[in-house]
Amino acid sequence: MPELPEVETVRRVLEPQLAGRVIEGVDVLNGQVVAHPAPEAFASVLVGRKIAGMGRRGKYLAVALDDGSELVVHLRMTGQLLVAPPDAPVEKHTHLVLRLSDGAELRYLDTRRFGRFWLFAPGEPDEVSGRCKLGPEPDDAVLTVAYLKAQAGRKRKPIKELLHDQSVVAGIGNIYSDEILFDARVNPLKPCCTLDDEEWERLARSIPRIIAWGIEEDVMTPEEYLRGQGKEYRNAEHLRAYGREGEPCSRCGAPLQRTKVGSRSSYFCPECQKLTGV
């Protein structure tokens, strides 16, 4: 389940393999994953374009094309982008194939088919992908205590849900919200309007730090990415809270607990992240 650090890893691995290649053919195997424009137009407009580079905004990837058009991808839960030789067997759940000028193929696989592609003509504003509604990147300097407090307002919803709100901060999902709250020693269920100044300070510091740490820990070579078939982002072993129910807290040794926030599994330390002042 890619969040910002994993999406950034995909970008770093794929960009050097794609930049400079020309898209010679497009096979839309499942039109469901093409959100804009219609699949036929999507394919015909892409053919002949040269890939200039690859960017990222939140969890969105953006392939920049030579004529100024832009191919935007959101992997959602199970989307994977793979570069494969054309003779490699086409795996189950392959929905889109871009045939490239060096003979390789960029393939999109997605078991749950939640992921989407959007293609924007040069100068065409992106008003449909949801990208324009994103809040600042986690490393953006505007992400101050004052900003977070203003976003929280009088909301009583759990702080974890505020971190999930892509219009507040871009790129945080269920895993990294647990990691950030663990690092900041804030209980995931704590209502937004009840955090004290120290908690806001720690949270504002933890957001950029934990996301940057996630990207560093995620570093992998193209060979490793290929071996894992784009499925393994190595995002489990370095985590300190997520998925570690019953394991000792790395700070105090107390067994970590699991709870539900909304409908999401949440892992936290009952000693370091006490629910007080509510």
Added chain:
DNA sequence: CTAGCTTCCTGATAGC
């Protein structure tokens, strides 16, 4: 305005 629910999907796993 916000909170809360449903929808989209498949596959892994649990329980009977």
Added chain:
DNA sequence: TGCTATCAGGAAGCTA
């Protein structure tokens, strides 16, 4: 063994 139920979760869309 084979069935059903549950869970995993990003984000949009809906209702109250």
